[in-house]
Amino acid sequence: MTQSSIFSRILTGDIPGEIVHQTDRVFxxxxxxxxxxVHLLVIPKTDQYANVVELxxxxxxxLAEMVATARELVPGDFRLIxxxxxxxxxxxxxxxxxxxxxxxxxxxxxxR
Ligand code: AMP
Numbered sequence: 196m197t198q199s200s201i202f203s204r205i206l207t208g209d210i211p212g213e214i215v216h217q218t219d220r221v222f223x224x225x226x227x228x229x230x231x232x233v234h235l236l237v238i239p240k241t242d243q244y245a246n247v248v249e250l251x252x253x254x255x256x257x258l259a260e261m262v263a264t265a266r267e268l269v270p271g272d273f274r275l276i277x278x279x280x281x282x283x284x285x286x287x288x289x290x291x292x293x294x295x296x297x298x299x300x301x302x303x304x305x306x307r
Contacts, residue, residue, distance in 0.1 A: 200242045200289035215304045220257060221264050231295040233269060235304075237261045242289040247277035250290045265294045268304060272296065 205212030206222055215235070216223040226234040239257055244250040250258050265275055273296040278285040 201287055202236075202238050202289045202291065203242045206238075206240060216264070216268060218260070218264065221261055223264060223268065226293070230293075231274075232298045233273075233294070233296040235265070235268060235294040237264050237292040237294060239290060244290045245288040246279045246285065246290050247292075248279060261292050265292060269294060269296045270300065270303065 199207075199209075201210065202212075202224070204210045205214065205224065212227075213225040214222050215225055217240075220241075221237055221239055224236045224238065226236050239250070239254075239261065241257075244253055244257075247258065262275065265273060273294050276293040276295065277290070278293070
């Protein structure tokens with residue numbers, strides 16, 4: 196039996212995490228170790244896809260929803276990063292998009 200990912204455990208409330216937004220299929224966390232003024236993680240609620248290659252093959256619509264969520268939350272320009280594989284720095288094998296950007300307009304994501 197595989198263990199739930201750390202992100203699934205945050206979603207179920209088993210461990211603390213700062214969920215700033217969610218829809219039926221994705222949720223968004225503030226990264227605990229931010230690398231930019233805005234560093235969000237956009238994560239599918241399902242943990243069945245380990246990385247973006249699996250997700251693109253298995254559910255491209257869900258991948259598109261992740262991108263649309265980043266677009267919705269960050270009004271300006273942003274970087275979207277999917278670390279894919281241990282050698283590329285992936286540490287959590289539940290697909291997630293890093294969304295990196297400068298400061299957001301005040302109030303865009305609620306209290307931060
Ligand atoms: P990656 O290295 O691409 O797999 O990204 C995993 C990310 O999850 C890292 O940027 C971590 O800082 C972040 N992270 C790990 N634990 C938490 C947590 N409890 N809440 C928010 N972000 C986390």
